[in-house]
Amino acid sequence: MSLARRSPNAHSALGELTMYPPVPQTPPDATLVTDLLIVGAGPAGLFACHYAGMRDLDVTLLDSLPHLGGQVAALYPDKEIFDLAGFPTVLGRELVARLTEQALTAEPSILLGDGAAELRHETDAVVVTTTGGRRIHAGAVLITAGIGRFTPRPLPALEGFRGSGVHHVVSAPHEYAGHDVVVVGGGDSAVDWANTLAPHARTVTLVHRRARFRAHEHAVARLLDSPVRVHTNSEIAQVHGDRAIHAVTVRHCDDDRLERCAADVLIPALGHVASLGPLTGWGLRIDRQQIGVDTDMSTGIDRVYAAGDITAYPGKVRLMAVGFGEAATAVNNIAVRIRPDEDLFPGHSSDRVPAHTR
Numbered sequence: 001m002s003l004a005r006r007s008p009n010a011h012s013a014l015g016e017l018t019m020y021p022p023v024p025q026t027p028p029d030a031t032l033v034t035d036l037l038i039v040g041a042g043p044a045g046l047f048a049c050h051y052a053g054m055r056d057l058d059v060t061l062l063d064s065l066p067h068l069g070g071q072v073a074a075l076y077p078d079k080e081i082f083d084l085a086g087f088p089t090v091l092g093r094e095l096v097a098r099l100t101e102q103a104l105t106a107e108p109s110i111l112l113g114d115g116a117a118e119l120r121h122e123t124d125a126v127v128v129t130t131t132g133g134r135r136i137h138a139g140a141v142l143i144t145a146g147i148g149r150f151t152p153r154p155l156p157a158l159e160g161f162r163g164s165g166v167h168h169v170v171s172a173p174h175e176y177a178g179h180d181v182v183v184v185g186g187g188d189s190a191v192d193w194a195n196t197l198a199p200h201a202r203t204v205t206l207v208h209r210r211a212r213f214r215a216h217e218h219a220v221a222r223l224l225d226s227p228v229r230v231h232t233n234s235e236i237a238q239v240h241g242d243r244a245i246h247a248v249t250v251r252h253c254d255d256d257r258l259e260r261c262a263a264d265v266l267i268p269a270l271g272h273v274a275s276l277g278p279l280t281g282w283g284l285r286i287d288r289q290q291i292g293v294d295t296d297m298s299t300g301i302d303r304v305y306a307a308g309d310i311t312a313y314p315g316k317v318r319l320m321a322v323g324f325g326e327a328a329t330a331v332n333n334i335a336v337r338i339r340p341d342e343d344l345f346p347g348h349s350s351d352r353v354p355a356h357t358r
Helices: 043-054 070-075 092-106 188-197 217-224 277-281 320-338
Strands: 031-039 059-063 109-112 116-122 125-130 135-143 149-152 180-184 203-207 229-231 234-241 245-252 257-262 265-268 272-275 290-292 304-306
Touching: 031 043, 031 109, 031 125, 031 320, 043 059, 043 070, 043 092, 043 320, 059 135, 070 092, 116 135, 116 277, 135 320, 180 188, 180 257, 188 203, 188 217, 203 234, 245 265, 304 320
Parallel strands: 031 059, 031 135, 059 109, 135 304, 180 203, 180 265, 203 229
Antiparallel strands: 116 125, 125 135, 149 272, 234 245, 245 257
16 A cells, blocks of 8 residues: 555544554443543553552543554654663554553453543542543543643645645654655654654655754754755745645745655644643643642542643653653542542552452
8 A cells, every 4th residue: 555645634633543453442332330530541541541450440441532542652653762661762652552451451441532521520420421422420530631632733735735645643664665755843753753764765855944943952963964855944835736745845935945845745743732622621720731730649629630741730740751650649549539448558569469360
């Protein structure tokens, strides 16, 4: 299959992720009862799911994306991650695969392509209605939604274009062999993708509308020392093609000169617009797309907790490793909230045999 033709509508969505195996989803029943509803199936949510299983909680995992793994899976599956304990380096896709395998040990109910909408309280439970019309009765809710729902920032030159070849999600680098790739942007994602694809694609061109890059200095130095054609102070003026891209016109802003570049793949890496959507109506303490939490990861709304990048508190460090710790803290406090007779500290995992493995 031609890479440039694999997703005719890729310019209007995050694209289809085919690199992850399918997971068993829960049938679309109208009502579901669970101990813990986890909203957001990124790394923090997946680890929270596993840890909830360690505490013998029945878990439901809900995400508006059609796949597990959140932002890591959607935006940088082939990017190397260097700041996780136990992994000198790990690709995003490999991490998601391992987290998924770990999360599935809790035997969760999995609801993908559906989001949390309304929240209301009942005696000893909260009820969440999803955007798809499901009703989930839960002992508690844990929000691990990362940056919330995110959509790519639009590239003006793509307005009205309905053909294929626009990739908001970059798949396995070797699949770009023989293709002419144009990457647009000057941040970490744009520079990282240009560097990653340079050894694989026939040509890689990076177009950035400013003179300076926002990406890490080491990555920029690697870019400038690579075969990638770099155009700064430039922008995409026009996309050529009907059913598929076959070229782009680059406008050099310094002198208004136009240059036509071969391209059958265009990667707009201009960042994303994040939104918490219906969560903003839950009464949470929200500031700059982040939810304020206390040391037990509670939000101030009874039976509603949060963990991961979506949380805010003094001294917060936004690392994936921190999110894993917050997920464990939240789950342990949730277990006590649901079952007051239990201990907050569950003991060491090596001394326990989870119920699902007995």
